Amino acid sequence: xxxxxxxxxRLQKVxxxxxETASSFAEKIGVQRSSxxxxxxxxxxxxxDFVMKVLHSYxxxxxxxxMNGKGEFPSQxxxxxxxxSNLTKTPLAPKxxxxxxxxxxxxxxxxxxxxxxxxxxx
Numbered sequence: 001x002x003x004x005x006x007x008x009x010r011l012q013k014v015x016x017x018x019x020e021t022a023s024s025f026a027e028k029i030g031v032q033r034s035s036x037x038x039x040x041x042x043x044x045x046x047x048x049d050f051v052m053k054v055l056h057s058y059x060x061x062x063x064x065x066x067m068n069g070k071g072e073f074p075s076q077x078x079x080x081x082x083x084x085s086n087l088t089k090t091p092l093a094p095k096x097x098x099x100x101x102x103x104x105x106x107x108x109x110x111x112x113x114x115x116x117x118x119x120x121x122x
Contacts, residue, residue: 004042004045005042006069007039007045007046007066007067008039008040008042010065010066010069010073011039011040011046011054011066012040013073014054014058014061014066014073017073017074018058022036022037022040023036028057029050029053029054029056029057029058030053030057031050031053035050051063051066051067054066060073060074060075061073061074061075062075104122105122106121106122107119107120107121107122108120
């Protein structure tokens with residue numbers, strides 16, 4: 001079961017890490033400002049939809065860490081920089097050269113260590 005006060009602390013850590021305000025964080029994940037306020041004050045517990053919106057908007061937040069406090073934040077494998085962040089961008093992996101070809105790229109698939117993937121179609 002989730003401990004609301006500890007979840008609140010972890011959520012505040014995410015907000016602070018990206019130098020977001022509660023309002024800008026709410027806008028970024030697509031919820032009302034009052035939802036953030038109610039969760040941070042302990043009035044409401046986060047819904048599954050809320051948690052999924054946080055994970056979708058901030059892929060470097062690990063589900064297990066957010067819910068249980070186990071693991072790490074930010075996830076070193078998935079760090080990305082939000083547009084409002086004061087952080088410096090650093091490359092995640094060495095650059096890979098793609099052999100030249102006259103063919104057009106149809107699809108790019110990125111596989112993550114946690115077993116998930118993202119695909120991009122041209």
